[in-house]
Amino acid sequence: MFQNACAIGESKLTLNRRPQSVVTVTVWPEHSKEAFMIHKDIICHHSLFFANAFNGNFLEGKTQMMNLSDVDSDTFGILVEWFYTQKLDIDPKDCDGNVLFLAKFWMLAQRFVMPGLQNNIMDGLRPLVECTEGEGLKVILY
Numbered sequence: 001m002f003q004n005a006c007a008i009g010e011s012k013l014t015l016n017r018r019p020q021s022v023v024t025v026t027v028w029p030e031h032s033k034e035a036f037m038i039h040k041d042i043i044c045h046h047s048l049f050f051a052n053a054f055n056g057n058f059l060e061g062k063t064q065m066m067n068l069s070d071v072d073s074d075t076f077g078i079l080v081e082w083f084y085t086q087k088l089d090i091d092p093k094d095c096d097g098n099v100l101f102l103a104k105f106w107m108l109a110q111r112f113v114m115p116g117l118q119n120n121i122m123d124g125l126r127p128l129v130e131c132t133e134g135e136g137l138k139v140i141l142y
Contacts, residue, residue: 023054024065027076034073040064042083048113075108082117088124095128102128 021040026033044051053060060066068076082088088105090098102121109117 021064023050023060025068025076026065027068027071027073029070029072032073034076036076036080038080038083046083046114046116050112071108075105078105079108079112079117082120086116086120088120090124099125099128 022037023040023043024035024037025043026035028034040054044054050066052058053066054064055061078088088102090101102125106118106121106125109115109121
């Protein structure tokens, strides 16, 4: 009767049942810094990289803050949106642009040790490859 929208695999992620801790991730690839405040349980649930950083004896674990100087805010914002929805909002009409974006986003997911997102990206790439020119990506994906 009730669906658990936050269940991921076998582990259960419960939100709003108790006070939530937040972490701050600041990104600035160019000239302006932007800070994202994210529920710690969410970011650590989806990423082993962030879980190790924010729960370990590293500076990030002590301050609950992380700086990423090589990630742009638009890309990280999409990542934060995925943390909460497990959905990627892309324009289905822009096949070529989406393929490039998803390939780069997959690399970011690999960096942050996020196999769930990587699988989500691959599911999105398959239909997009069908509408692109050439056989290179089709051979890799199939």
